[in-house]
Amino acid sequence: MQRRTEESRTAVIASLLADPTRSVVLWTLSDGRALPAGELARLARVSPATMSEHLSKLVRASLIRVERSGRHRYYRIGAPAVVRVLEALATVAPIAPRSDRGITEDASRSAIRLARTCYDHLAGYAGVKITDALLEAGYMVETGSGYDVTAAGEQWFAALGIGVSDARRRANEKRRQFARACLDWSERRHHIAGELGERLCERLLELAWFERRHGTRALRVTALGRRSLKRHLGVTLL
């Protein structure tokens, strides 16, 4: 392989992501699934021949890996860094079309968009919806730099087993923000992060409203989680 400048090396990677068909493939696999070539062809609406070429390019660049099983070949994301690129690209909104505050209602296509961890807190459709509901109910209010919990909110969190004042104290000690507003790449909306976001996420996993999925940051909503979100916050997760 000949010497390349940093610039053209990133251009090569970018050109692999620049094709709509390949982009669909990567986004489809971005939640950690492994799918056979034929199914990917069907999803992207191209012939098996075309898909095969795309897949071989992606494999050659190590953006995806292939695993043979019988007469199928299963393709999966090659490295976590690949998903980070996708997310970074999604964050560069081609001028965010925020006409109104609607959430994308077809978020269900990919598990990683429905619910995932973002560092230590909850993100994706679920993270945004929960944050919205907390604001809507008056349990939290927006501040300049994030959120703050109201007296009513403190009770709500306590009912879930989360000590707000304790979290506030710890955040202060750690010189960490108490309840930060983190921008979501898939929803282009804010969700709750910081010390409180971490505790909320931890607790919802403890309560088994969500479950971790193997080898991915995507979370599964349990049946209990769906019911409880409905009851506690009036949130329906499609």
Place this chain on the structure above:
Amino acid sequence: MQRRTEESRTAVIASLLADPTRSVVLWTLSDGRALPAGELARLARVSPATMSEHLSKLVRASLIRVERSGRHRYYRIGAPAVVRVLEALATVAPIAPRSDRGITEDASRSAIRLARTCYDHLAGYAGVKITDALLEAGYMVETGSGYDVTAAGEQWFAALGIGVSDARRRANEKRRQFARACLDWSERRHHIAGELGERLCERLLELAWFERRHGTRALRVTALGRRSLKRHLGVTLL
């Protein structure tokens, strides 16, 4: 603008980064500078006409902004998120060609590669060189999860006004890693992060070995910094 799927929207952005000429432009501007169209054409070795087309595409997508001044038009990066995409792309090494542990010796081209902050610690060529030197001198050793400071190292840090044992204690309190190894996108090498990395960075800024630059994460090495790095660590920053 018609409805687009998330996939194809990221593909559009990626296609803008996929062209080598545009890629050079974005990398050149990635340290926060603003350059006129003609100079960018010269740097990328294309005609002014060609460059103009590229620039207008990038502006239309808000990846860069333009500012008129006299008969020049100065172009600069449009949003911090754009640089994050570049860095994410650079991190997806087309199989890192790490034949040996050499550092890129032409890192000086872009200020942001020479020295920058990565969250709260020092990164780029400078960050990696300093980390290497600390290991080389036996002031730190590599551990499974990062680094640890030796007794000799503790003295070295103390001479600089950094209390290692205090940092260790604080890290423990904050449940934060003491000295993490963070992967550098430009050098593809590790550098020191975590609590100790933060304190080191803070202190070097206090001592005026480095200076923050306006509106960018790039740092400038001062003349004092160059001399001191040479004396304290035998490090020369080209």
Place this chain on the structure above:
DNA sequence: TAAATGATTCGGTCGCGGCCGAAACGATCG
């Protein structure tokens, strides 16, 4: 106002790459 300089627009060429159908390949199954 004319000349010079930076930047953009226009018109036209050319090559790369995505696409498909057909054929080949490889594994499984009857």
Place this chain on the structure above:
DNA sequence: CGATCGTTTCGGCCGCGACCGAATCATTTA
């Protein structure tokens, strides 16, 4: 062993976009 199914390879078509020179526009300088 032939039939079938999933996948890849091959050959050829076609359109998009990167490129440049020439012309145009805009701003500064003489």
